[in-house]
Amino acid sequence: MSGGNLFSLGLTGLNSAQLGMSTTGNNISNAATPGYNRELALFVEAGGLQTGSGFIGGGVTTQTIQRQFSQTLTSQLYSTQSESSSLSSYSQLITNLSNQIGDPTAGIGADFTGFFNSLQTLAGSANDGPTRQTVINAASVLADAINSMGSQIDQTRQGINTTISSTVTQINNLTKQIAQLNAQIAAVGPNGQPPNQLLDTRDQAVSQLSQLVGVNVQQASDGTDTISLPNGMTLVQGTQSYQLGTTPSPGNPSELAVTYQQPDSTKPGSFVTTVLPDSAISGGSLGGVLQFRSQTLDPAARQLGALATSFAAQVNAQNELGIDQNGNTGGPLFNVGAPNVIANTKNTGGATVSATLTNPASPPTDDYKLTFDGTNYTVTDATTGKVLGTSTTPPSATNPIGGVAITINGTMAAGDSFTIQPTSGALDSFAVATTDGSAIAASSPAIASANQSNTGTGKIAIGAASSGFVIDSPVTLTYDAATGTLTGLPIGSTVTFGNPQQSFTVTAANPGVPYDPTNGDTYTVTNPGPPATSPNGISFTVSGTPADGDTFTIGPNTGGTQDGSNATAIFNVSTSTAFGGTTLTNGYAEFVNNVGNTASNLESMATAKSSTLAQIQSQQQSVSGVNLDEEATNLLEYQQMYQASSKVIQTAQSLFQTILQALG
Template identity: 30%
Template sequence: MSGIFSIGISGLNAARAALDVTSHNISNVNTDGYNRQRLSQSAATPQFVGYGYAGRGVDLYAVSRLYDSFMDEQLQNVTASSSGFQAQATALSDIDNLITDANAGLSNQMQGFYASLQTLSQQPASIAARQSVISQAESLSGRFQSMNTRMEEVRNGLINQINTSVDGVNSYARQIAALNEQILSLNQGEGRVPNDLLDQRDTLVRDLNKLIKTDVVEQSDGMYSVYIGQGHPLVIGETSYEMTMTRGAPAQPEDPEAPSLAIKLPGTNNTVVLNSQLIGGGSIAGAMTTLQYDVARVQTDLGRMAVEFSDAMNRQQALGVDLNGQPATAPMFADLTAFRTNAENATTPAGEAKAMRDALRRFAVAVQDPAQLAVASGIQAGAAVPVDPTEVPGGKPAITAIWQVSNLSPAANPLLGAAPALALNYIPGNTPPFEADYGGTIVPVTQSATQSGVYEFTLASGEHIAFKFEGQAATAQTIPVTPRTGAASESAQLDNANLLEMARLQTRPLMAATPNSTSTFMPAVGAARTGSLQSFYGQTVSYVGSRTNVVQVSLTAQEAALQEVKLKRESLSGVNLDEEAANLIRYQQAYQASSKVIQVAQEIFQSLLDLR
C-alpha cells in the first residue's frame, strides 16, 4: 500500500512543480531577457518485488532554461554592431544636414562674396561697393565660424556620449561581478542553478554590448569573465575593472581635447590605454570612429579652406594698391598660415584636426577701412618707346592692364622691385610679339591658358606678371614696367586689375586633395593643388554623403540581422502563451490524476481495515 501512496505523492509533487514552472513562465512573458524554463523529470529507480521490477513513481532532478549559448553570442555581436552603426549614423546625419544645407552651408556665402568683388570691379572707387565687399567677407567669415560652432557641438556631443557610456559600462561591470558572486554561492551543480540570475546576467551582458563589444568566457564554476578590445579584462569573477575616459596625454599628446579610453587596474592608479580602433562595436566604438575620422576630417577640411582662402586673398591684396594709390599694408583676412604649419608638423590626425580647429576659430576679416582694399594693380606700364630712336614708329602697342599674380604656395610672394627696371620688348612678327627684359635677362612671354587675350611670364626672382595689350607697330618697341610709388600723379591712373585677380581666385586651384587615408588628413607639403575652393568643398560634401550612405546601409543590414537573431532566440527561449496554457491543462489533469491515485490507495487501505 505504501508504494501506491508514494507513487501518487511523487506524481502529485511532479505535477505541482510543473505547474509552478509553467506559472513562472507565464508571469515572465514580458520580462526582458527571460529564457523559458522547463522541469526535467525521470522515472524513479524501480524496486524488485519478486515478480519483477515495480516502478516507484517519478523523480525531479532539474529546472533548466531553454538557452543556446551560441545564439546568445550571436545576439551580443549583432547588438554591438548595430549599436555602433546607430551612433555613427546619428552623428553623420547631423554633419550631412549641416554642410549640405543651402542656408547653413558655405556655397551661397562664397558666391555672395565673389559677386561683391564683381560689383566692385565695375566701380572700383565706390566706398559703398568697397564696404559691401567687407560686409560679404564678414558674412563668409561668420558662416565659417557658425559651421565650426555646429561641428564643435557634434564633437562635444560625441565626447559627452562616450563619457556617459563609460559610466554605463562600469555600472554594468559591477552588476555582472555581483551576480557572479550570487550565482557562485547558489550554484549546486548538476543542473541545479539559479536560472533567473543567469538570465539577469545575460541581459546585463547584452546591454553592455550596446555600449561596447565584449567577449565572454564562462568559467568552470559558472562565473563569467568579460573582456573588451584585444583581451583587456572588464570582469573577472567577482572583480570588476573600471573603464576611464581621459583627454589629451598620454594617448593624444597633440590634442588636449581628444578623448581616449583606458582600463584602471584594481587597487592602483595605473591604467592600460585601449586602442579605440580595436574595440569592435557598441555605441562607444561608433562615437569614437565618427569623432576620430569623420568629424576630424570635416573640421580639417573646413580649416584648410579657411587657411588657403585667407592666405590667397592676403597674397593678392599685398600685390595691389589702395584707394589712395598706396601699397597695401593691411591684410584682408587674419593670417592663419601658422596653423597650416602646425598641422603639417603634426604626427597624428588628432594633431592635424586640432590645428585646423584653431584656424577656424580665428578666421576673421582684418581690413576695416574700405579705402584699404587693394583694388588697383601695384605695377604700371609706361608708354611704348622705339628701340631705335631714329625710326619712325608705325603705330604704338599699349599695355591696357598689367598686374602681378600671387603665388598659391607658402613660398615667398615677392613684389616687383624698383630696380633694375623691367621692360616689355615688342618684337613685330613674333608670336607672341613680346619678351620681357629684366636686368638684362630675356624672359619668354606666353599666352595665358585660362584668360583670353592675356599674356604672362614669371621672372627668375619669382614675380608672376600678366598683362593685356592693344595696337601694333612696324618697329621694335620697349614698354617700361614699374611699381606704383604712391605719387599723386599715379592716383588718376588707378585701375581694378588687382581686384579682378582676386575674383579669379574663385576658379584657381587653391586646394590640394585630402589624402584618402585614416592616418593623415593633410596633403604632403608641396602637394599639387588641383581644385578650387568650391570644388574642394563639394568633395567634402561628397565624402560626408558617401559615409552617411555607407553607414546607413550597414545599419539597415545589422538591424535586419538583429531582428532575425532575436526571432530565432524567441522561437527557442521565448514564452509561448498558447503552449503554456496547454501545459497548464495538462499538468492540472496530471495533478488531479495523481490525487485520484492517492484517493484510490486510501480507499483500498480503508477497505482492508474494514475487513478486520
C-alpha cells in the same frame, strides 16, 4: 499493489504536476520580462521496487527546472548587438554632421562663391565705395559661416565627451553588477541546482554591456563569466571587476580618452591606469562614438580648416600685391590662426614647440606628432602613421617637414611628444582682418598707358602682379612694324606669352618680343634674380594694331590709380588649384559629398545589421522566449495530470477503507 503504494504514486504525480503548473505559471508571468529565459520542469521516473513479479514503478520525480538557453545563439546575439549598436551610433552622429554641413552648393561653398562674385563686380568699378563695402560684407558672411561650422564641430566634440563619460559610467556599473552576480552564482556551487534567476539577471546585464562596448565572453566551470574587451583587457574575471575611466587625451586635451584601471601587483591597494587609444575600443555605442570622432569629426575639422587656411592665404597673398583705394600696398583681408601645438601632458622636459606653414595655400590636412626618444627626433603623420622625417638634430624653421616648419625652444626629454595640428584651429580663429572697404587692394601696383601721340589703334592694359613683384621705374615699349616686335624690356628679361604659352628671353641680339596684332597677346615679365630686379612679376595685355614707332609705358602706380586688375586676380583665386590640385569650391563640394556618401553607406549598413539582429533575436526567442499558446497547453496538461493523480490518491483511500472494513 498495496493501497499505500498507490498513495505514494499519486502523491509523486500530484507534486510533479503542481511543480509543472508553478513553472508554467512563472513562464506566463514573465512572458514580457526582459532577459527572461523560459523554464521547463524535467521529470524522470522514480526508482522502482524489485519484486518476484518484476520491478514496480515508484512514480515520478523532478530532476531540475531547466532554462531553455542556447549559448551559441546568445553569443551571436551579443556580437550582433554590439555591431548594430556601433553602426547605429556612428550613423546617427555622421547624419547629424551631414545635415549641419548641408548641400555641396550651399553653406560655406555658396559663401566662397558670393565673396568671389563680389570681387568680380568690384573689378569693374574699383573706385566705388558701396561696391567695396559689399565685398567686405560678403567676407564677413563667409567668416561667420566658417566660425559657425567650427562652433558646431566644437559642440559635437563636447557632446561626444559627455557621451563617453556617461557610457563609461554605465559600463562600470554593469561590470560591478556582473561580478557580484558571478559571486552569487559561484556560491551555489557546481553540484547544486542552477540558479536560473541569477543566470537570467547576469545574462541580461552582459547583453546590456554588449550594446555599450564590444566584449568577449567566456564561461568558467563554476558558471561565472569572464568578460574582456576585444583588445584582451579584462573587464570582469570571477568576482573581480576592472574599471574604465576617462581623462583628457594626452595628445589633445579637448577630447576625452578612455582609461583602463587594474590593480597594481607591486602595490596592494593601488591601481595602474592606462590611457587607451581609440582603436582599442570597438563595438557598442562607445566604439561607434569613438570611431566617428577619429574617422569623421576630427578629419572634418582638419579638412575644413585646411580649406579656410588655403583661402585666406591665397586671397591675402594677392591682395598684398595690389594697391588699395588710398594708394597704399594692400594688407591681409583675413586672419587665420597659426598651427596648434599641444604638449603631451606626460612630458618631463622643458621644451616648447611652435610651428608655421611653409605653403599655407596648400596646407597639410593631417595632424603630425613630434617625438624624441633621447637620440632621435621623429615627425610622424598621426593619421597614417607614416614617418615624415627623423634626425638626431632637432627640426628647425630652415628644415621644414611635411609642409610645416617646426621650432623647438628648450630641451625635450626622452619620451616627450607634441601634437601639431596644422589647420584644426583655423575654423574658430578665422576672421575678417578689416571692415574698411578701402583696404581692398583692387588695383595693380603698376600702370600702363599708350602714348597720346600714337597713330595706331594699339592699346595696353595692366594685369595683376604676381609673387616677387618689382617695378622701380617706368619701362617704355616701342612697336617695330617691320619685325612685328615690342622692344624696350631690359636685357635678360624672361617673357611668357601666346597660346599655347611660349617663353622668350630678351637679348642684345633679339631685343624685341613678338607681337601679332591679329589677336593681341598677354605678356608676363620676370627678372627673378636673386635678387629680383625691375620689372619682375608684372603682366600686361596689348591689343589692336599699333603704328610703327608707337610707344607704351609701364610704370609704378604711385598715384593710386584704380584699375580693378588686382580685384580680378583675387577673383581668379576661385579657379586656382593650389589647394591639393582642386579649386576651393570643388574641394568643399568633395568634402560635403564624402561625408554625405559615408552617412548614406553607414545608414544602409546599420539598417542591414538591424535586420540581422532581429533575425538572431527571433531565433534566440524561439528557444528561450515564452510562447503563451504553448504554455496554455502545458498548463492544461499539468492540470489534467494533477486531477488524475488526485484520483489515484482517492482510489487508494477507498481501497484502504474497504480493507479496514473487511478486517473489522
